Every structure is written in structure tokens, then in C-alpha cells.
Amino acid sequence: xxxxxxxxxxxxxxxxxxxxxxxxxxxxxxxxxxxxxxxxxxxxxxxxxxxxxxxxxxxxxxxxxxxxxxxxxxxxxxxxxxxxxxxxxxxxxxxxxxxxxxxxxxxxxxxxxxxxxxxxxxxxxxxxxxxxxxxxxxxxxxxxxx
Amino acid sequence: xxxxxxxxxxxxxxxxxxxxxxxxxxxxxxxxxxxxxxxxxxxxxxxxxxxxxxxxxxxxxxxxxxxxxxxxxxxxxxxxxxxxxxxxxxxxxxxxxxxxxxxxxxxxxxxxxxxxxxxxxxxxxxxxxxxxxxxxxxxxxxxxxx
Numbered sequence: 001x002x003x004x005x006x007x008x009x010x011x012x013x014x015x016x017x018x019x020x021x022x023x024x025x026x027x028x029x030x031x032x033x034x035x036x037x038x039x040x041x042x043x044x045x046x047x048x049x050x051x052x053x054x055x056x057x058x059x060x061x062x063x064x065x066x067x068x069x070x071x072x073x074x075x076x077x078x079x080x081x082x083x084x085x086x087x088x089x090x091x092x093x094x095x096x097x098x099x100x101x102x103x104x105x106x107x108x109x110x111x112x113x114x115x116x117x118x119x120x121x122x123x124x125x126x127x128x129x130x131x132x133x134x135x136x137x138x139x140x141x142x143x144x145x146x
Numbered sequence: 147x148x149x150x151x152x153x154x155x156x157x158x159x160x161x162x163x164x165x166x167x168x169x170x171x172x173x174x175x176x177x178x179x180x181x182x183x184x185x186x187x188x189x190x191x192x193x194x195x196x197x198x199x200x201x202x203x204x205x206x207x208x209x210x211x212x213x214x215x216x217x218x219x220x221x222x223x224x225x226x227x228x229x230x231x232x233x234x235x236x237x238x239x240x241x242x243x244x245x246x247x248x249x250x251x252x253x254x255x256x257x258x259x260x261x262x263x264x265x266x267x268x269x270x271x272x273x274x275x276x277x278x279x280x281x282x283x284x285x286x287x288x289x290x291x292x
Contacts, residue, residue: 008250013260013270024184026172033179038170038235050270053262061232081262083272084255085248086207089184091256102231104154109230110237114159116199116227124159124196126229 008085015046016088022058023090027101030079030093036101037109039068041090053078055092071146074098100134103141107134154231161192162234168204169236173247176225176239182247183255185214187236199224201238217292220244246280249287253280 007014017023022040029036041049045056045065055068055076069075076094083090102109111131114124153160163169168186175182185203187195191211194202201214201222215221222240229236246253257277260270 011258011272011274013272024170026181026184028181035172035174035181035237038172038230050260050262050264078262081260082256082275083258083260084184085250085252085257086255089255090260091181104231106231109232109235110228111231112157112229114196114227114229114236116196116224118196126157126159128157129228 007087013083014087015043015083015090016086017043018088020060022060023088025055025057025090025092027055027076027092027094030095034108035110036094036096036107046090049078049092050081055094066146068101069097069146071142072098072140074101074140074146076101098135098140103137103146105133105135105137105140106131153233159229160233161189161229161236162232163189164234166206168206169234171201171203171236171238173201173222173238173240176241180254181256182240182242182253192236195224195238196227201240212292214247215243215292217288218244218286220247220286220292222247244281244286249283249292251279251281251283251286252277 015023021042025039025041027036039057040060042058045058048056055078057066059066075097078092078094080093100107111129112126113129118124161169167188171185171187173182186206188204191202191204201224203212205212221243224238224240226239248255257275258272259275264270
């Protein structure tokens with residue numbers, strides 16, 4: 001295994017997958033900078049993403065490899081891929097095809113805000129933010145999601 | 147357990163921690179939108195972050211709770227906290243105190259780019275991007291990091 005300084009300051013790509021075989025992928029819109037989604041990749045999803053320039057992920061709930069947009073057409077073209085200091089997280093700057101990235105029909109998966117400053121045991125009530133539907137997920141996914 | 151539609155469309159905050167007790171936290175600069183870092187929170191780190199409005203995390207390598215900036219002074223004031231559709235990822239929009247968020251001395255942890263379009267078995271050589279040191283980590287952390 002490479003040492004810490006090589007991982008952090010070196011030029012060898014050595015992605016560190018977790019015990020579950022996955023690495024976290026943060027996905028932003030290359031033009032607006034907006035955070036679209038957080039997903040996970042296994043080694044095969046990462047290989048396919050690098051080779052094709054389109055985003056592939058591993059679904060933890062469906063336990064399978066998936067290409068973003070495979071059923072919706074909402075493909076993500078990867079303009080730049082970055083890795084973080086300890087090489088256990090990836091950042092994809094993408095061009096998002098179609099109106100949105102989220103399977104709920106929103107542009108971004110992060111459409112609810114958590115109130116800050118609450119007493120520790122208070123039940124936290126979320127607030128919608130930028131939560132308008134950009135598309136109808138039932139029509140786009142036909143119940144399959146992607 | 148809340149059903150899928152309640153988790154995705156409801157207003158009850160129900161963060162889903164992984165088998166390791168952690169949830170992924172994506173941290174961006176509230177002004178520039180720049181991705182600063184990806185970290186993890188356990189329930190206590192999340193509670194402290196919500197109560198104090200300053201970012202607390204759980205270090206997987208050091209196996210301990212830590213307040214960002216506890217040794218460096220590079221505190222992160224949380225301006226907005228969001229949760230994603232399935233409530234297994236958090237987004238912190240922060241004001242980053244000091245010159246940078248990364249323990250290597252950079253503004254952001256994502257200072258290396260992975261080349262795209264390579265043959266699957268080619269060794270991937272990273273390229274530095276925005277990799278100038280914003281501060282001297284040896285001076286700021288005194289070998290402790292945060």
C-alpha cells in the first residue's frame with residue numbers, strides 16, 4: 001500500500017474503496033456549480049465512467065451497476081473528474097442531460113433544508129428549498145428509477 | 147421505519163446512518179459554491195453541528211469526534227444544512243474560516259484531476275489543479291491535523 005504522502009501528494013491514481021467496495025461520488029453541474037447528487041461507485045462503475053466519459057454508479061438499494069440516465073435519458077457527461085486528498089472521494093463535474101438529476105423529479109437531490117440551532121431533542125422539521133418538480137418521475141422512469 | 151415516500155417527500159428529518167454509524171457530509175463554500183471537502187458524521191457530530199452551527203465530524207482514521215478547526219482555527223460556520231432525497235447524505239454550505247479546508251494546506255481537498263477516456267488497464271496519472279498551498283499545514287496543525 002502506498003504511504004500517506006504518496007496518496008496525498010503523488011500523481012498515481014489509487015482510489016480507496018470502502019469495506020463495501022464503494023467510493024463516494026459527489027456530482028455537481030459544471031456550469032452552475034450546483035450540487036446535484038451524491039452517489040457511490042464500485043471499481044467497475046469507476047472504470048466505465050473513466051472510459052466512457054459518462055457517469056456510471058453502483059446502486060446500494062438495488063445492488064447493481066447502473067448508468068445514470070439508462071432509463072430516463074438523463075445522462076451525465078463527465079467534464080472533469082477529481083479525487084480528494086486521501087483518495088476516498090470523487091468529484092464529478094457534469095453536464096446533466098435533461099431537466100434534472102433526482103429520481104423524485106427535481107433538478108437536485110438536495111431540496112430540503114434542516115433547521116439549525118435547535119435544542120438537541122427537538123424533532124426537526126425540514127423546509128423545502130428549490131423543491132419544484134423539474135419533470136414527472138412516473139412518466140420518465142416508468143417506476144424503474146435511475 | 148418511515149416509508150419511502152415519507153422519507154423523500156416528508157418534512158420529518160430522519161437521517162439514515164450507514165452500518166458504520168456514519169452519514170456522508172458534502173461541504174461547499176457558501177459564497178463561491180466551491181466543493182471544499184467530503185467528510186463523515188456520526189449522530190453526535192450531527193447533533194453538535196445542528197446545535198452549534200459549526201461543523202463537527204467523525205474521523206474514520208482517528209476514530210474520534212472532531213470539530214473542524216479545533217487545532218487549526220479553520221472553523222466552518224454552517225450557513226445552510228440540507229439533506230438529500232433518501233436522507234443518507236448531507237450538504238453543508240459553510241463560511242470557511244482561514245485560508246483553507248484541507249489538511250494538506252489547500253483551499254479544497256479536490257486538487258487533483260483524473261484523466262478521462264483512458265484504456266481500462268492504463269495506469270492513471272493525476273494532474274494537479276488549483277493545488278497551490280494556501281497555508282503551511284506543519285505550522286497550522288503542528289502535526290495533529292484537523
